[in-house]
Amino acid sequence: MLQAGFTLSPSFMHTEAPLSAAGRVITNRELFLGFLKIGLLGFGGIAPWARHVIVEERKWLTDAEFASMVGLGQVLPGPSTMNASVMIGDRFKGVPGVLMCLSGQLAVPLLVVTGLWLLYGHYALVPEVKAAVMGGAAGAAGLVMGTAIKMARKIQPAPLALLVGAAIFAAIGLLRWPLVPVVLLAVPLSIIAAVLEKRA
Amino acid sequence: MNALLLLRIAEVFALLSAFSFGGVNALLPEVHRQVVEINGWMSDATFSDIFAVSNAAPGPNIIMISLIGWQLSGLAGLVVATLAAMTPSCLITFTVTRLLKRHSGSRAIKLFKEGLVPVALGLILASGVAMMRTADTNTLLVAFSLATAAFVAFSARNPLWAFGAVTGLAVVAQHFGMM
Numbered sequence: 001m002l003q004a005g006f007t008l009s010p011s012f013m014h015t016e017a018p019l020s021a022a023g024r025v026i027t028n029r030e031l032f033l034g035f036l037k038i039g040l041l042g043f044g045g046i047a048p049w050a051r052h053v054i055v056e057e058r059k060w061l062t063d064a065e066f067a068s069m070v071g072l073g074q075v076l077p078g079p080s081t082m083n084a085s086v087m088i089g090d091r092f093k094g095v096p097g098v099l100m101c102l103s104g105q106l107a108v109p110l111l112v113v114t115g116l117w118l119l120y121g122h123y124a125l126v127p128e129v130k131a132a133v134m135g136g137a138a139g140a141a142g143l144v145m146g147t148a149i150k151m152a153r154k155i156q157p158a159p160l161a162l163l164v165g166a167a168i169f170a171a172i173g174l175l176r177w178p179l180v181p182v183v184l185l186a187v188p189l190s191i192i193a194a195v196l197e198k199r200a
Numbered sequence: 201m202n203a204l205l206l207l208r209i210a211e212v213f214a215l216l217s218a219f220s221f222g223g224v225n226a227l228l229p230e231v232h233r234q235v236v237e238i239n240g241w242m243s244d245a246t247f248s249d250i251f252a253v254s255n256a257a258p259g260p261n262i263i264m265i266s267l268i269g270w271q272l273s274g275l276a277g278l279v280v281a282t283l284a285a286m287t288p289s290c291l292i293t294f295t296v297t298r299l300l301k302r303h304s305g306s307r308a309i310k311l312f313k314e315g316l317v318p319v320a321l322g323l324i325l326a327s328g329v330a331m332m333r334t335a336d337t338n339t340l341l342v343a344f345s346l347a348t349a350a351f352v353a354f355s356a357r358n359p360l361w362a363f364g365a366v367t368g369l370a371v372v373a374q375h376f377g378m379m
Contacts, residue, residue, distance in 0.1 A: 042258040043363060044331065047324060048352065052359055064317060071316025074323055076296060077220045078289025082260055086293045090301075098294065102286065106266075109259020113267055114278065117253050128371050131379050133256050135344060135370020137335035139363040140255075142345035145328030146352025146359070152321050153353065161318040168322030173329040183319065191315035200310035 017092050022059035026092040028100050034058055035085060035104030044140020046105060047081045048147035060088065063154040075183055160193035205273055206280045212239065213265055213284035220289060231265070241272055262286065340373055 020026050034053055041049040047070065054060050061069070066084070073083030085105060089097035123129045157165060168186050171177045194200065212234050220227045228251075235241050242250075250271065254264035262285055269281025303309050328349070336342045344366040351362040373379050 039259045041360060042260065044255070046258075046260050048359060056356060067317045067320045068313040070324070071320035072297075072300075072313070073293065074320055075316070076289070076293050077218055078286075078293060079220075079260055079262055080320075080323075082262065082286070083289065083293040086290050087297045090294060090297055098290070102290065105260055106263070106282070109257055109263045110266055110278070110282070113254055113257040113259065113263045114270055116257050117250070117267055117270065120249065120253050127374055131370045131374030132367050133252070134335070134337070134341060134379065135367040135373075136256065136363065137331070138341040138344040138370070139348045139366040141328055141331035141335050142348025142350075142366070143328075143352055143359050143363060144331055145325055145345070146349035146362075148321055148325035148328060149349065149353035151324070155317065155321070157318055157321070161314075165318035165322040165325075168319055169325045169329075171326075172323060173326030176330075179323075183323070186319050186322075187315060190319055191311055193318075194311045194314040199314040200307055 017094070020058070020060040020092075021055075021062045021065065026060060028093050028096055030058075031089055031093060031097050032100040032104040034060070035101045036107060039105040040108045042105070042109065043136060044143055045081070048143045050081050050084065051147055051151065054088065060092070063151050067151055067155060075187060158193075158197045158199060160197050161190070161199075164190045164193050202273060206276060208239070209269055209272060209277060210280050210284040213269075213281050214288050217285045218288040218292070231268075235268055241268075246271065338379065340378060341370075344369065 017025070038046050038049045038053050041053075043049075051063075051066055055063055055066050069084040069087045070080050072087065073080035076083050082102070082105070085101040086098050089099070089101035091097075093100065152162075152165070164186065168182065171182045171186075172179060216227060216230060216234070232247060236244055236247050250267050251264060254261070254267050257263060262282070265285040266278050266282040269277035269279070271277070273280070300309055300312075332342070332345050336345055348359075348362040348366055351357075352359045370379065
C-alpha cells in the first residue's frame with residue numbers, strides 16, 4: 001500500500017516503514033545492493049558516494065534528510081556515514097536493514113584492501129602507480145568538497161544556517177580547531193539559529 | 201592463531217569505537233598510539249603503509265582498522281578488529297536513533313535535526329580541505345582537486361568520471377615529468 005503521507009511524517013507505528021523520497025517501498029535487497037555500490041565506488045571515504053547513490057541516483061532520501069542523518073552521525077561516536085547507514089537501514093527495514101547496509105558497504109572494500117595490501121610490496125615503487133595514487137587522492141579531496149557545495153546548493157540553507165555552516169567550516173577546515181569541542185559548541189548554536197528562523 | 205592476541209585486539213578497538221567522535225580520521229593519532237606505542241604491534245613504517253593502502257582502496261575509512269587486524273592475525277584478526285571497531289558505535293547510533301524516532305513528531309526533535317544540517321555541511325567541506333592539504337603536494341594536484349569539486353558540485357553525472365579523469369591525467373603528467 002502506498003501512502004504518500006509517510007514520507008513527510010515518519011510513522012509512529014513500527015509496523016509500517018516510511019517510503020523513500022520518491023514514494024517507493026525499499027526492500028532489504030535494494031539496501032544491500034545500494035550500499036554494495038557505495039562501498040565499491042567509495043574512493044576517499046564513502047560520504048560523497050553515499051550521497052550520490054542515496055539522494056541523486058535512487059532517491060531514497062532528500063538532500064536535507066541525508067544531511068540531517070550525517071549530522072546526527074557526526075555527533076555520535078563512529079564514522080558519520082556508517083552511522084547514517086545504520087539510520088537508513090533502520091528507517092526502511094529495521095534491524096535486518098541495518099545489517100544489509102553495513103555488510104553491503106564493507107563486502108567489496110575488505111576484499112580490495114587486503115588484495116591491495118598483498119600487492120603493495122611489489123608495486124609501491126613504480127612511478128606511474130605512485131602518480132595514480134596521488135591523482136586519486138587529489139580527486140577524492142575535490143569529491144568531498146564538491147559534495148558539500150552541491151548539498152548546500154540543493155538545501156538552500158536559511159541565512160543563519162549558512163552562517164553557522166561557514167563558521168564551522170572556518171573553525172575546522174581553516175583554523176584547524178579540534179573537532180569535538182567545536183561540534184559540541186556548534187550544535188546548540190545551530191539549534192538556536194533554527195529556532196530563531198522558525199525552521200520547524 | 202593466538203586467542204589472547206585476538207582478545208586484546210577486540211578490547212583495544214571496541215574501546216576506541218565507543219569514543220570515536222569524528223570518525224576514524226579524527227582518531228588516527230590515538231590508533232597510532234595504541235597500535236605502535238602501547239602495544240608495539242608494528243613499526244611506524246608499517247603503520248604508515250597501512251594508512252596509505254587503506255586510503256587507496258574504496259570503502260569506509262574503518263577498513264584501515266580491518267587491515268591492522270589482518271596484519272596482526274590474518275583473517276581472524278581482520279574479522280575481530282572490524283567487528284570490534286563497528287559494534288559499539290553502531291549500537292549507540294541505533295539506540296539513539298530509535299529513541300529519537302519515538303519522539304519524531306515533537307518540535308524539539310525537528311529543530312534538533314534542522315540544526316544538524318549546517319553542522320554536517322560545514323564539516324564535510326572542512327574535511328575536503330583537510331584532505332586537499334594532505335594530498336595536494338603540487339599546483340597541478342590542487343587544480344585536479346578544484347576541478348573535481350566543480351564537476352561534482354555543478355553536474356548530476358556520476359562523480360566517478362571526474363575521479364577517473366584526474367587519476368588518468370596524473371599518470372600522463374607523471375609521464376611528461378610534471379608531477
